[in-house]
Amino acid sequence: MEKKKKIILIVSLILIVIMLALSGMGLYFGLSSKVGGKDDLRVPSDDVIEEPEFEPYPEMDNDLINSLYVLDKIYQDNVLVGYSIVRPKSYNIKGNIVIPQSYKQEQIDVNLPILKIEKEAFAYCTQITSVRLPNTIEVIEEKAFFNCQNLASINLSNKLEMLGDSAFEKCYALSSINLPNLLTSIGGKAFFDCSNLFEITFGVGIRFFGPQAFYNCKKLDTIVFLEGIAWNNLILNYNTFDGHYDMTIFIYGIELDIIETALNKLKSMGSLQLINVKIDANLVGQITNTYGFASITSI
Numbered sequence: 001m002e003k004k005k006k007i008i009l010i011v012s013l014i015l016i017v018i019m020l021a022l023s024g025m026g027l028y029f030g031l032s033s034k035v036g037g038k039d040d041l042r043v044p045s046d047d048v049i050e051e052p053e054f055e056p057y058p059e060m061d062n063d064l065i066n067s068l069y070v071l072d073k074i075y076q077d078n079v080l081v082g083y084s085i086v087r088p089k090s091y092n093i094k095g096n097i098v099i100p101q102s103y104k105q106e107q108i109d110v111n112l113p114i115l116k117i118e119k120e121a122f123a124y125c126t127q128i129t130s131v132r133l134p135n136t137i138e139v140i141e142e143k144a145f146f147n148c149q150n151l152a153s154i155n156l157s158n159k160l161e162m163l164g165d166s167a168f169e170k171c172y173a174l175s176s177i178n179l180p181n182l183l184t185s186i187g188g189k190a191f192f193d194c195s196n197l198f199e200i201t202f203g204v205g206i207r208f209f210g211p212q213a214f215y216n217c218k219k220l221d222t223i224v225f226l227e228g229i230a231w232n233n234l235i236l237n238y239n240t241f242d243g244h245y246d247m248t249i250f251i252y253g254i255e256l257d258i259i260e261t262a263l264n265k266l267k268s269m270g271s272l273q274l275i276n277v278k279i280d281a282n283l284v285g286q287i288t289n290t291y292g293f294a295s296i297t298s299i
Helices: 002-035 062-068 256-269
Strands: 069-076 079-088 095-098 102-105 110-117 128-132 153-155 176-178 199-202 222-225 247-251 275-279 295-298
Touching: 062 069, 062 102, 069 110, 247 256, 256 275
Parallel strands: 079 110, 095 128, 128 153, 176 199, 199 222, 222 247, 247 275, 275 295
Antiparallel strands: 069 079, 102 110
């Protein structure tokens, strides 16, 4: 009899352990479905959030490229390293245009990158509304998009290092633009008379502004300088932003000496009494000189 009782007790304990285990698993699964993390695949959820898919850059074969653009070869140390866009095949090109990211060198069957937009390549193409540039473009030469009056948007290459003189002069429809961090030089009159340009952001690589680079951009009311700009090495022509009134400049950074250097550089802009500057809140009280600006307040 004692032996039978022991067996019943052991079986009961085993059953209790199994029930507790199953209960714990049910609780885990229930919590997992509520958390809804990427690894929570045990219980399907009705609220599935799909990650956004970025549109891949369009592939263009040589036949298509040859039908749209005139190209030139770029050599470095007598070695072919890439191609440039000289001009479109037709100056009646219109709408949304895509610049190819590579071109196949037939003799060796290798795709080489498109590295440059040549001087006056799309000048006076007044029916272009947007331009998509590949992240292979390093240089946009002078007047490349001069007088593209209806050009409203353009995405610049992350590898862009230089914008030539008058590159986007008289692009009246252009409203805002983010300049990549590798961009070091903006030529004179690069955005001259872009009368609808209202906001522009400068990356950390900027070192040179040509004269009248943003002259007569009448609606330009927001200028952003990102943290990390080497203000001591920055060359800012006295009339880079001539013709601007009632604007706000955001200067990002947390070091007082860098902000003071920036303010000292920017005071050459003219019409300072109408320009408001915003900096880190912790530095506002430490700035004892207004440098002639209308106000210096916190971001």
